[in-house]
Amino acid sequence: MASAPIRVMIVDDSAIVRQVASEAIAAQPDMRVLATAADPLFAIEKMRKEWPDVIVLDIEMPRMDGLTFLRKLMAERPTPVVICSSLVDRGARVSLDALAAGAVSVVAKPKVGVKQFLQDESESLVAAVRAAASARLQPLRQAAVPRPKLTLDDLPRGPRLAPSGDRTRVVAIGTSTGGTQALESVLTTLPEDVPGIVVVQHMPAGFTDMFARRLDGLARIRVREACHGDRVEPGLALIAPGGRHLQLARDGRGYHVGVVDGPLINRHKPSVDVLFRSVARAAGHNALGIIMTGMGDDGALGLKEMRDAGASTIGEAEETCVVFGMPKEAMLRGAVESVLPLHDIGAGLVAWSRTPTNRA
Known part of the structure; x- marks a missing residue:
């Protein structure tokens, strides 16, 4: 028996956005546009008749702003929300507040040329809606068959660095849908003396800083957006910039990062797989890899390469994931050594950093 289509409501004061987004959603066989509304108050009236599975929500609207509506929604009846926001600095700040308030993901839109942008990027919007429908806030739905994509297998492996006498440890974390809250949960529990951390969170350019x-x-540790050449230091977490891959490298002074351009890997840039492969080569058994909530399989192959290189690995348990896709795929590939719920991952990281290793 076929699954019911994902019912989508679009709430945006722009008639053009409502039109183009509606066309993109209506073209999907597993989705239908339940309703559109020019602001949250109109949306509330329509939601009394039939409740949507996913809401595509603007931030700046008349009568009630999107952030206020989101907080009200999450307090009274949690529903997956995709924020469709501008890429300006103020929009980025408000959108991060929305993610913290419970939005599943953000699709960035420009201030000008919105119609053409949404037509060109309709696949991103549709993917975000599909991911939201699969989030823990709702019963999981069967995702559509993915399009062909570049994976780690399409990239040259490159040489693994020769073993080093340096025992300096490094932590690599990869996450996607639901990861903004998950990263906050983990990083805010860490003491200042933890090993250096490198992070890929799937997020558009303009938001990661x-x-x-x-x-x-x-957090007690320092956190900043990574720049090319940054040293990886204890008590510091470097987050990959949106739109760029992050790679770990090693020299005579220790670890540093490269921030580089390149093709989308697993439909993402930054890609967790790209980071994890570089950590496997540069750090080997001195590394800990952690894969957390997210849709798809980005990071699964890279985490397996880390484990094969002697690294310790952790996957987030299904019961705490917003979307279990990325950890599940890593587990299926034998890449995950330990499975921990989100609230135990920080403690697991600290315990690993303070336990002598016999790995070679």
Whole structure:
């Protein structure tokens, strides 16, 4: 028996956005546009008749702003929400607030040329809606068959660095849908003496710097958006910039990162797989890899390469994932050594960092 289509409501004061987004959603065989509304108050009236599975929500609207509506929604009847927001600095800050308030993901839109942008990027919007429908807030739905994509197998492996006498440890974390809250949960529990951390969170360009600044204000460790050549230091978490891959490298002074351009891997840039492969080569058994909530399989192959290189690995348990896709795929490939719920991952990281290793 076929699954019922995902019912989508689009709430945006722009008639053009409502039109183009509706066309993109209506073209999907597993989705239907339940309703559109020019602001949250109109949306509330329509939701009394039939409740949507996913809401595509603007931030700046008349009568009630999207953030206020989101908080009200999550307090009274949690429903998956995709934020469709501008890429300006203020929009980035508000969108991060929305993610913290419970939005599943963000699709960035420009201030000008919105119609053409949404037509060109309709696949991103549809993917975000499909991921939201699969989030823990709702019963999981069967995702559509993915399109062909570049994976780690399409990239040259490159040489593994010769073993080093340096025992300096490093932690690599990869996450996607639901990861903004998950990263906050983990990083804010860590003491200042933890090993250096490198992070890939799937997030659009223009948002990661603000996200890192927000975490830096909450955590005892330092958190910042990575720049090419940054050293990896104890008590510091470097987050991959949106739109760029992050790679770990080693020299005579220790670890540093490269921030590089390149093709989308697993439909993402930054890609968790790209980071994890570089950590396997540069750090080997001195590394800990952690894969957390997210849709798809990005990071599964890279985490397996880390484990094969002697690294310790952790996967987030299904019961705490917003979307179990990424950890599940890593587990199926034998890449995960330990399975921990989100609230135990920080403690697991600290315990690993303080336990002597016999790995070679």
